Amino acid sequence: MKKVELSELFQSLEKMGMDREAVFRDQILKTIRLRWNEIVGDYFGKQSFPKSIEGKKLTVVCRHSMISQELEFQKTEILTKANVITNPVLLEKIQFKTGNEFQNPRS
Template identity: 80%
Template sequence: MKKVELSELFQSLEKLGLDRESVFQDQILKKLRLQWNDIVGEVFGKQSYPKSIDGKKLTVVCRHSMVSQELEFQKSDLLQKINRITSPVLLEKIHFKTGNEFQNPRS
């Protein structure tokens, strides 16, 4: 098996239309989804999930407005926990969204 340099890998991804930042964001999002219950607790973990990362903003979809509101109260603590996981990439904002689009990818 041939060893591939990281720079070669990123060049290949760019040829496919993927940039380095989007690859890192996808991986961070997957990691957050896997650890979401540890971040917010099991009760809120079943009622919410990290949907997307856009720049330095994480969007979280919640099943009910009460869940959104409670997580909003915990926003600064959650951001600290999240940034321990995402380091060295640091997120600056969390947006909680309540909606019909709730389909937890982990359930």
């Protein structure tokens, strides 16, 4: 198997229309999703789902407004735990949304 330099990989991705930051955000989001229960606990992990990262903002979709509200109270702690996982990229904001778009593939 040929060894590929990281710069070559990013050049190939850019040729396909993908930028480096988008690739990093996608990987960070996947990692947060895998470890979401560690970050918020099992109960809230089943009731919420990290939907997207735009810039330095994580959007989380919740099954119910009460879940959104409770997670809002824990926002600082959640950001701290998530940033341990996303280091060196740091998230600055979390937005909790309630609605029909909740789709948790783990449930």
